[in-house]
Amino acid sequence: MGLTIAQKIIRDHIVSGEMIAGGEIALRIDQTLTQDATGTMAYLEFETMGVSRVKTELSVAYIDHNTLQSGFENADDHIYIQSVAKKYGLFFSRPGNGICHQVHLERFGKPGKTLIGSDSHTPTGGGIGMLAMGAGGLDVAVAMGGGAYYITMPKMFRVNLTGKLQEFVTAKDVSLELLKILSVKGGVGAIIEWGGEGVKTLSVPERATITNMGTELGATTSIFPSDEITRDFLKAQGREEDYVELKSDCDAVYDKIIDINLSELKPMIACPHSPDNVVTVESLKGTKVDQVCIGSCTNSSLYDMLKVAALLKGKTIAPSVSLSVSPGSKQVLSMLADCGALTDILASGARLLECACGPCIGMGFSPNSGGVSLRTFNRNFEGRSGTADGHVYLVSPETAVAAALTGEITDPRLMENMPEVIMPEKFKIDDSAVIPPADAETAKGLKIVRGPNIKPFPESIPQADILRAELVLKVGDNITTDHIMPAGAKILPYRSNIPYLSKFCFRVCDETFPERAKAAGQGIIVGGNNYGQGSSREHAALVPLYLGVRAVIAKSFARIHAANLINAGIIPLTFENPEDYDCLNQSDILCIKDIFNGMDTGKLVLTDEKTGIDIKLACSLTDRQKGILKAGGLLRYVGQGGGF
Ligand code: MIC
Ligand code: SF4
Secondary structure (H helix, E strand, O other): OEOOHHHHHHHHHEEEOOOOOOOEEEEOOOEEEEOHHHHHHHHHHHHHOOOOOOOOOEEEEEOOOOOOOOOHHHHHHHHHHHHHHHHHOOEEEOOOOEOHHHHHHHHOOOOOOEEEEOOOOHHHHHHHOOEEEEOOHHHHHHHHOOOOEEEEOOEEEEEEEEOOOOOOOOHHHHHHHHHHHHOOOOOEOEEEEEEOHHHHHOOHHHHHHHHHHHHHHOEOEEEOOEOHHHHHHHHHOOOHHHOOOEOOOOOEOOOEEEEEEHHHOOOEEEOOOOOOOEEEOHHHOOOEOOEEEEOOOOOOOHHHHHHHHHHHOOOOOOOOOEEEEOOOEHHHHHHHHHHOHHHHHHHOOOEEOOOOOHHHHOOOOOOOOOOEEEEOOOOOOOOOOOOOOOEEEEOOHHHHHHHHHHOEOOOHHHOOOOOOOOOOOOOOOOOOOEEOOOOHHHHHOOOOOOOOOOOOOOOOOOOOOOEEEEEEEEOOOOOEHHHHOOOOOOOHHHOOOHHHHHHHOOOOOOOOHHHHHHHHOOEEEEEOOOEOEOOOOOHHHHHHHHOOEEEEEEOOEOHHHHHHHHHOOOEEEEEOOHHHHHHOOOOOEEEEOOHHHHHHHOEEEEEEOOOOOEEEEEOOOOHHHHHHHHHOOHHHHHHHHHOO
């Protein structure tokens, strides 16, 4: 039987397990990346492992999320990460150098390699044929220490592309179309492999937009073949030697095949507050727009920015609209400046923001009260923009420009012809904002610099055989990590200060949660389907842990969050009969007995002491995961010799 592209990379990196969907496999990891909002915690964890140098082929620490520096906190974290990078053998990408995924694609990613990153959009690397996955910070720390990365062997989905995108229809619209078809949980447990004749019509930045947005489907990762187009991109980045060809076998077997004819697609838009709430742009025409933001790791490549500049050239944005443009990297920004495209962008009335995540994670540029914001980003979860009642829509750069010019949602196909955008044969290469590590000898004498914002992370607790605790919060379907642990300009600077962060936990759902959870001492959270979708932030597990949460019972979990819960020593359980969810009420006292036996049999019984009802729970854990929970989290497990 032939293999898919992903299966070939897995075959070359598997260190334990079998390539049978649903079973646990461990993979050797070639490259890691971190960003600052999750990086501080990951490096604090790495430091406790006692490893003197990273053991990967390449590890890069990026600073791109927390760059506002409205107090000392972010600057302290940056210096801490820089000092860790120098000592332990990592490259350090300075603030201003760009968004981790964009820079990694440009300068470091290699087809056929494995990459994990403490950021859920790490699959962007799939655009050049990497097996690139988002992971919790602790998993990244373990990989840096030479440990394997454990995942459930995914199913293989194939999207077959035919035809060619029409003018003003883009890779973003392809992603939105797939979200419409599959929903935000349709990719859970799967790798999405893109193939078919239509692939040849897509450039690397377009492919990277698509693999980036695959995260919103809940997929383990997404991947494109590595072909002549990949070679040309790497060559233009001065790295042709990194090219290897990668394609699936003709007789590769897929669990699901989806056909998309690129020629038939229309401009699409995701409405508030979910990336899968997708309709055509034309169906919303005339809706007044207050703000437009162009950028983020999804749509901030040179290709995107050149298109934006060409469409804005010689025009002025509508007086009622505020437009921000954040190029994805220093390379993109300086090439825009060199060719004059930046002047066209600025002359239109746009506000230029730093090469960083910025408004995507609520770090500035929040919309006005009740405002409508059209963004070329990948997430429009409630409150994420920093304005609680903001209405965020996700669109392509072309649709964003059309709205910025007219002041209302406008089908970009109504604009005049798309100006021709010519990509350079050579990108401008200047890696001066990437600081290399010290050599191993010098590194021994280097000190780590720790500012006062860096607080110790919470101690996890070994799993007990019986758990009696209050149901401290009951929530519905598709709870995101932004609900659990919000980000934004006021909170993000405290990512290395769990006690402070805890005041904001679940605030979007229930302001009283942190106080009540603390008062309860021990708590259980009950959720619906796809609990924990979105970000890889392990803070969404560490903060509940700090507040006494010992178990989460949900109808189903998102992949990275379930792993983060286990790593933090919180047991994830599911309902054997999903309708039992309705029998449980907030503040009930729940009791689960005989947990160790249940971990082995996969079956547990919960008693609701208030109603007297017994509910069957399922518990699907590998031996390694049981070991982690019994040890009290991954750090303790590794420390107790559980090994990497
Ligand atoms: C996001 O897009 O939600 C983030 C911010 O990049 C997160 C990481 C984080 O919370 O720091 C992600 O996607 O993993
Ligand atoms: Fe940054 Fe937004 Fe991309 Fe997350 S999704 S990495 S916040 S740009």
